[in-house]
Amino acid sequence: MSQTEALWWASESFWRKTAIWVTAGSFVALIFLTFDTMSQITAGTKRVPAYSVINHRVDYVFDEKRNFQVPVIGPEEPLFGQMLTEEQAAAMVSKGKLTVQAKNCMNCHTLLGNGAYYAPDLTKAWLDPAWGSKEVREQSMVEFLMNPQERLHNVLGRRMPNLKITEEEARATVAFLKWMSSIDTNGFPYNFKPLDQEN
Amino acid sequence: MIEPVAMANFFTVFFSAASVIVFGALYALLFAYARLHRRPRMMVLTYAAYLGLFAAVLTLAFAANLFSNGFWTLIVLLMLVGYLLAPHAIWYLCVGTHADGHDTGEGVTAETSPVKVYQQR
Amino acid sequence: MAALGVLDGANLNGGQKLAVKYFTVAFILFGAQILFGLLAGLQYLNPDFLFGVLDFSVNRMVHINALVVWLLFGFIGSVYWLLEDEAGSPVVGIKLGNLIFWIFTLAVAAVVVVYLVVQIGPGEKSSIWLINEGREYIEAPRWADIGIVVCVLVFFFNVVATFTKGRYTGIGGVLVLDLVALAGLYLAGMFYTPNISVDQFWWWWVIHLWVEATWEVMVGCLMAYALIKTLGVRRKIVETWLYIEVALMFGSGILGLGHHYFWIGTPEYWFTIGGFFSALEPIPLVAMVVHAVFDSGAHKMKNNNHPVLGWTIAHAFGNFFGAGVWGFMHTLPQINLFTHGTQWTPSHGHLAFFGAYATIVIAFFYLAMQKWRGNVWMSGNMAGDWKWKWSLALLHIGMIGMVMGMLVAGYQQSFIERAIEGSTWMGYFTAQAHPWFLQGMWWRQIFGWVFAAGYVLLAWDLLTIGKRETRPIAVLHGDASPATA
Numbered sequence: 001m002s003q004t005e006a007l008w009w010a011s012e013s014f015w016r017k018t019a020i021w022v023t024a025g026s027f028v029a030l031i032f033l034t035f036d037t038m039s040q041i042t043a044g045t046k047r048v049p050a051y052s053v054i055n056h057r058v059d060y061v062f063d064e065k066r067n068f069q070v071p072v073i074g075p076e077e078p079l080f081g082q083m084l085t086e087e088q089a090a091a092m093v094s095k096g097k098l099t100v101q102a103k104n105c106m107n108c109h110t111l112l113g114n115g116a117y118y119a120p121d122l123t124k125a126w127l128d129p130a131w132g133s134k135e136v137r138e139q140s141m142v143e144f145l146m147n148p149q150e151r152l153h154n155v156l157g158r159r160m161p162n163l164k165i166t167e168e169e170a171r172a173t174v175a176f177l178k179w180m181s182s183i184d185t186n187g188f189p190y191n192f193k194p195l196d197q198e199n
Numbered sequence: 200m201i202e203p204v205a206m207a208n209f210f211t212v213f214f215s216a217a218s219v220i221v222f223g224a225l226y227a228l229l230f231a232y233a234r235l236h237r238r239p240r241m242m243v244l245t246y247a248a249y250l251g252l253f254a255a256v257l258t259l260a261f262a263a264n265l266f267s268n269g270f271w272t273l274i275v276l277l278m279l280v281g282y283l284l285a286p287h288a289i290w291y292l293c294v295g296t297h298a299d300g301h302d303t304g305e306g307v308t309a310e311t312s313p314v315k316v317y318q319q320r
Numbered sequence: 321m322a323a324l325g326v327l328d329g330a331n332l333n334g335g336q337k338l339a340v341k342y343f344t345v346a347f348i349l350f351g352a353q354i355l356f357g358l359l360a361g362l363q364y365l366n367p368d369f370l371f372g373v374l375d376f377s378v379n380r381m382v383h384i385n386a387l388v389v390w391l392l393f394g395f396i397g398s399v400y401w402l403l404e405d406e407a408g409s410p411v412v413g414i415k416l417g418n419l420i421f422w423i424f425t426l427a428v429a430a431v432v433v434v435y436l437v438v439q440i441g442p443g444e445k446s447s448i449w450l451i452n453e454g455r456e457y458i459e460a461p462r463w464a465d466i467g468i469v470v471c472v473l474v475f476f477f478n479v480v481a482t483f484t485k486g487r488y489t490g491i492g493g494v495l496v497l498d499l500v501a502l503a504g505l506y507l508a509g510m511f512y513t514p515n516i517s518v519d520q521f522w523w524w525w526v527i528h529l530w531v532e533a534t535w536e537v538m539v540g541c542l543m544a545y546a547l548i549k550t551l552g553v554r555r556k557i558v559e560t561w562l563y564i565e566v567a568l569m570f571g572s573g574i575l576g577l578g579h580h581y582f583w584i585g586t587p588e589y590w591f592t593i594g595g596f597f598s599a600l601e602p603i604p605l606v607a608m609v610v611h612a613v614f615d616s617g618a619h620k621m622k623n624n625n626h627p628v629l630g631w632t633i634a635h636a637f638g639n640f641f642g643a644g645v646w647g648f649m650h651t652l653p654q655i656n657l658f659t660h661g662t663q664w665t666p667s668h669g670h671l672a673f674f675g676a677y678a679t680i681v682i683a684f685f686y687l688a689m690q691k692w693r694g695n696v697w698m699s700g701n702m703a704g705d706w707k708w709k710w711s712l713a714l715l716h717i718g719m720i721g722m723v724m725g726m727l728v729a730g731y732q733q734s735f736i737e738r739a740i741e742g743s744t745w746m747g748y749f750t751a752q753a754h755p756w757f758l759q760g761m762w763w764r765q766i767f768g769w770v771f772a773a774g775y776v777l778l779a780w781d782l783l784t785i786g787k788r789e790t791r792p793i794a795v796l797h798g799d800a801s802p803a804t805a
Binding site: 040042047101105108111128163164176180192 | 368377381445447452456490516521563564570571581583584585588591657739742746748
């Protein structure tokens with residue numbers, strides 16, 4: 001027993017205390033980091049722009065200093081030709097996000113790289129060259145979302161099912177996707193080749 | 200902050216990262232085995248495994264461009280030293296925690312033990 | 321005690337009677353997980369299969385939700401299993417516990433039926449409340465979230481009240497604190513925000529801090545109990561090591577959350593935190609290896625339940641390869657940039673979930689069957705012991721095969737889709753159509769069937785093991801007096 005006393009660093013009570021302190025310390029550190037991160041990812045900050053960003057062109061351009069592509073907010077290019085106030089934009093993006101959740105998009109697609117892997121990532125869906133040109137993009141997206149099941153998507157024969165998305169929901173989803181493409185994701189996806197938006 | 204891995208180095212990165220863990224475990228395993236059975240000559244093998252670990256960490260560091268930045272260089276050094284010492288520390292901890300009325304494995308029960316469990320209650 | 325080899329409830333204490341109910345549902349849900357995984361896998365090979373009836377999104381959702389719930393039921397069952405024994409007191413409020421079991425099970429059934437029949441709703445809050453929340457792993461609609469919290473609170477009450485009435489062992493103390501964290505964290509996922517960065521920030525609190533922190537500690541507690549029971553390791557040593565493990569796992573695991581915050585809009589300093597704690601990740605594994613070797617010298621693996629020991633060893637290896645090797649291969653941001661959101665993730669996920677968690681719950685199934693049949697012999701020369709060995713082998717061959725298939729697919733995807741094509745949709749489909757990818761998916765499916773065969777054999781074995789066995793449980797030490805305390 002005297003051995004045990006000598007080996008304080010191997011005793012049960014020492015490790016019980018260590019476990020508690022390590023856990024508490026890590027958790028407190030996490031709380032502080034969470035507060036700081038929250039302040040940086042609230043909509044309307046540099047990393048996560050305000051919802052009214054959908055009134056502008058969003059691009060994805062290589063940044064020499066940070067060594068990866070970053071979103072760049074360009075000139076006014078209102079979505080569906082309509083300038084929105086901050087409140088209207090927020091409501092529209094929120095409707096889009098609700099649609100994304102209610103239609104279970106995340107169990108085929110990934111968003112910011114998280115989700116399922118049966119369908120393409122949606123992080124930069126707004127900027128994907130697959131939409132052809134910037135002029136037809138918005139309308140193509142809405143039509144596709146409302147009636148995807150009959151279109152040929154790819155050589156694999158994988159199709160998106162008809163999720164009974166209304167026109168309002170489709171437009172809101174496009175707003176959500178446009179806003180999402182403006183989030184600074186530290187260069188994810190890497191080496192992405194966005195749709196040409198220059199006139 | 201980070202320098203993405205070049206495409207040519209993909210395989211190297213995956214392979215060396217896996218090797219880090221495998222050699223790390225091998226090193227720990229051989230170390231513990233050599234200590235347990237008191238075989239000093241096995242320690243040669245043990246440190247050969249550590250050399251493998253060392254090589255894997257450095258390969259990973261070069262392939263993943265970790266030396267291009269002070270912080271990541273520090274992480275590499277930390278891994279090299281930390282993985283070297285960890286099995287030693289854990290071993291001492293094992294000896295220390297089992298020191299009190301240690302069950303030697305010769306079928307001897309610990310008479311001091313309050314818990315004698317032979318079957319589930 | 322009833323005759324040996326006969327399934328008799330009289331062999332179980334109150335908590336254990338409830339435990340086997342949870343185990344039964346857990347096992348059925350394990351089957352559901354496999355079934356829907358197979359359906360989803362088939363859709364990779366034939367996209368028209370069940371298109372418009374049970375789409376991939378539905379199958380995949382049921383697949384991963386069944387996973388979460390069967391493991392959770394397995395954990396809850398395991399805790400009820402050891403509760404009376406650990407606390408030295410009958411479960412307090414067992415009637416309420418029983419009632420809650422039925423409510424919980426019915427709620428799970430209702431959620432699954434809605435998933436399968438209703439599937440989706442309009443883009444409104446009501447859909448999130450009633451149909452599905454559309455957030456991976458925590459898709460359960462909000463009403464069910466609240467139900468889960470209530471059920472877990474009752475479970476928590478049972479546990480705390482029982483330990484308080486009886487005695488708090490070290491295992492009991494860790495378990496209670498871990499349950500507080502487990503239940504508390506779930507709340508972090510119960511809100512709606514249009515901001516996807518904020519959404520995923522908190523979503524990872526639930527997912528990561530469950531899977532890579534609180535669940536690990538939960539399994540640590542269960543393992544500690546199982547080691548005392550099947551190997552006769554001394555409690556003081558086991559509990560000291562439980563604390564060491566908690567320190568190592570929470571110390572590396574809590575801020576290990578950082579490796580999920582590379583690409584979701586969160587600041588760049590998470591690279592540093594994620595990188596640092598990724599480098600720490602192998603330390604608990606090293607501790608496990610050294611300690612296991614040390615213990616093998618001390619105990620020579622003498623044990624009274626071979627299947628439990630087999631699944632415990634499987635746990636050690638599965639945890640090592642699934643969480644350790646597969647995790648470390650793509651955890652650094654320099655490479656994760658190319659693997660994040662590809663088949664790398666499920667390759668790692670399948671092996672890690674199976675290795676770290678499924679194995680332990682299965683070990684508890686065997687522990688339960690042994691006692692349910694009156695503490696029968698489950699050591700060498702059991703009648704029909706090929707069954708547990710072959711089911712263990714088939715489940716592992718199936719799992720490793722699936723994981724390898726997805727690894728090849730993911731490796732190719734990180735090359736073609738990510739590095740060459742730059743992650744456009746065209747790049748995505750080019751990679752998905754590549755022969756390596758398609759073959760990976762075929763192998764995944766084939767090994768999925770092997771895994772399913774292992775499950776069927778496991779079911780058969782669990783139902784029959786120890787039947788008509790006449791020898792009592794093996795004695796671990798020279799002294800054969802029954803357990804006291």
